[in-house]
Amino acid sequence: MxxxxxxxxxxxxxxxxxxxxxxxxxxxxxxxxxxxxxxxxxxxxxxxxxxxxxxxxxxxxxxxxxxxxxxxxxxxxxxxxxxxxxxxxxxxxxxxxxxxxxxxxxxxxxxxxxxxxxxxxxxxxxxxxxxGKNNVAIIVPNDSPIKSIADLKGKKVAVTKGSNAYNFLYQVLQKAGLDNSDIQEIQLQPDETQPSFESGKVDAWAVWDPYITLNTLSGKGKVLADGESEGVLSxxxxxxxxxxxxxxxxxxxxxxxxxxxxxxxxxxxxxxxxxxxxxxxxxxxxxxxxxxxxxxxxxxxxxxxxxxxxxxxxxxxxxxxxxxxxxxxxxxxxxxxxxxxxx
Missing domain, CATH: 3.40.190.10 (Periplasmic binding protein-like II)
Incomplete structure (x- = not known):
C-alpha cells in the first residue's frame, strides 16, 4: 500500500x-x-x-x-x-x-x-x-460494479475540462455509442477530485498519471479504459x-x-x-x-x-x-x- x-x-x-x-x-x-x-x-x-x-x-x-x-x-x-x-x-x-x-x-x-x-x-x-497509450485513463473504485464504458451511462464522471483526459473521455464515449449527455459530467481539478473519488461522490474519473498510479497502487481504484485498450492516444x-x-x-x-x-x-x-x-x-x-x-x-x-x-x-x-x-x-x-x- x-x-x-x-x-x-x-x-x-x-x-x-x-x-x-x-x-x-x-x-x-x-x-x-x-x-x-x-x-x-x-x-x-x-x-x-x-x-x-x-x-x-x-x-x-x-x-x-x-x-x-x-x-x-x-x-x-x-x-x-x-x-x-x-x-x-x-x-x-x-x-x-x-x-x-x-x-x-x-x-x-x-x-x-x-x-x-x-x-x-x-x-x-x-x-x-x-x-500516449497508458498515461491517460478512466478509473473506477476497486469495488465498482462498472465493467465497461457502456456502464458509465447515467453515472457521475469527474474530468478536468480542456485536458487530455477530457478529450480521451469523450472520444471513448463516442466509440461506445454514448452521447455526451449520457453521463453526468463533474468538472473538477485532480486535487479536488481525489477526495470525491475516495468517498464515492463520483462513479468514475478520467485522469492522467500520477493519479492513475496513485489509486491503482494504493488499491483505491482500477483502470476501466486507457489509450491502449481503446485505441485513443494522448x-x-x-x-x-x-x-x-x-x-x-x-x-x-x-x-x-x-x-x-x-x-x-x-x-x-x-x-x-x-x-x-x-x-x-x-x-x-x-x-x-x-x-x-x-x-x-x-x-x-x-x-x-x-x-x-x-x-x-x-x-x-x-x-x-x-x-x-x-x-x-x-x-x-x-x-x-x-x-x-x-x-
Whole structure:
C-alpha cells in the first residue's frame, strides 16, 4: 500500500519525470520558410547575444539532473550561446510564452498544440515524448460494479475540462455509442477530485498519471479504459518557436541531441534516477516506477500514425466546439531536426 503523501507533490513528479512510436521518415509540415538542418554546430552561424530559453514544468526530475550537470549549458556554451531555464505549471502558459517570444523550447501534451494551432500561433512540433497509450485513463473504485464504458451511462464522471483526459473521455464515449449527455459530467481539478473519488461522490474519473498510479497502487481504484485498450492516444511532444527554428535550425538539432543524451543517462541509470526523483519529492520509489511504466519518455520522430491520431483529436475538438476552426495538424510537424539529432 502506498503511504499518504501530498498529491500536489506527486503531480509535480509526473510533470518532471515525463518531459512527455513511429517511423523515422516523416517531414510533414516543413513549410517553405523552414531552413534545412545542416549541422548541430554550424561554424559559420552568428550567435551574438543568443540565449536559448528552455521551459520546464516544475523543478527537479530529468531536467533537474540536466541543470545540475550543466549538460545544456556546456553544449550550447561551446557555441557561445547562453541557456535560460523558465518554470511553468502546464502547457497553455508555455504556449503563451512562446507567443510573446519569451520561450523557445517546451514539452507538453497533445491538447495545447491543437488549441495553439487553431489560434494561429506559430510553432513546430519537433519530436515525440510519450507514446500516449497508458498515461491517460478512466478509473473506477476497486469495488465498482462498472465493467465497461457502456456502464458509465447515467453515472457521475469527474474530468478536468480542456485536458487530455477530457478529450480521451469523450472520444471513448463516442466509440461506445454514448452521447455526451449520457453521463453526468463533474468538472473538477485532480486535487479536488481525489477526495470525491475516495468517498464515492463520483462513479468514475478520467485522469492522467500520477493519479492513475496513485489509486491503482494504493488499491483505491482500477483502470476501466486507457489509450491502449481503446485505441485513443494522448501523446506528448517537444515544441520549438517557429522563428527560433527558422533563424537557428542547428540549435534546434543541438537541443534535441543534448536532450537525448540526458534521456540516455536516465535509461542507463534507472535505479539512481528513480531514487533521485523519489527523494526530491519524498514519495515512495514504487510510485515513481509506476509512473515510468505508464509514461516512459521517448525522443523520436513523429510517425504518420501519430499525426493521424492528432488529426482525429483536432477534428473531434472542432466538433465539440473547443476550437473554432478546422486545422491540418501536419502543418506543424517537422521531423528534420530529430532525424538529424539521432544520426
Amino acid at each position: 502506498v503511504k499518504k503523501y501530498n498529491l500536489i507533490a506527486v503531480l509535480l513528479v509526473l510533470i518532471l519525470v515525463v518531459a512527455g512510436c513511429g517511423s523515422a521518415n516523416n517531414n510533414a509540415g516543413n513549410g517553405e520558410d523552414a531552413k534545412p538542418v545542416e549541422s548541430s554546430s554550424n561554424p559559420n552561424a552568428s550567435y551574438d547575444d543568443v540565449t536559448v530559453k528552455i521551459g520546464v514544468q516544475g523543478k527537479g526530475g530529468l531536467f533537474g539532473k540536466a541543470q545540475e550537470q550543466k549538460w545544456f549549458e556546456d553544449a550550447f556554451g561551446e557555441l557561445g550561446v547562453k541557456v535560460e531555464w523558465l518554470e511553468f505549471q502546464s502547457g497553455p502558459p508555455m504556449i503563451e510564452a512562446m507567443t510573446s517570444n519569451h520561450l523557445d523550447f517546451a514539452g507538453m501534451g497533445n491538447m495545447p498544440p491543437i488549441s495553439a494551432q487553431a489560434a494561429g500561433i506559430n510553432f513546430k512540433i519537433i519530436s515525440q515524448l510519450l507514446d 501523446p506528448s511532444f517537444q515544441l520549438v518557436r517557429s522563428d527560433f527554428a527558422n533563424d537557428y535550425p542547428e540549435l534546434v538539432t543541438l537541443y534535441l541531441k543534448t536532450f537525448e543524451q540526458a534521456r540516455q543517462w536516465e535509461a542507463n541509470n534507472q535505479e539512481e534516477a528513480y531514487q533521485r526523483y523519489a527523494d526530491e519529492r519524498n514519495i515512495p520509489i514504487d510510485l515513481v516506477k509506476g509512473i515510468q511504466s505508464r509514461a516512459a519518455m521517448i525522443n523520436i520522430p513523429v510517425s504518420d500514425e501519430t499525426i493521424a491520431s492528432q488529426q482525429n483529436t483536432a477534428n473531434f475538438q472542432f466538433e465539440l466546439g473547443t476550437i473554432r476552426k478546422e486545422i491540418n495538424v501536419a502543418d506543424v510537424f517537422d521531423n528534420q531536426y530529430i532525424e538529424e539529432a539521432l544520426k
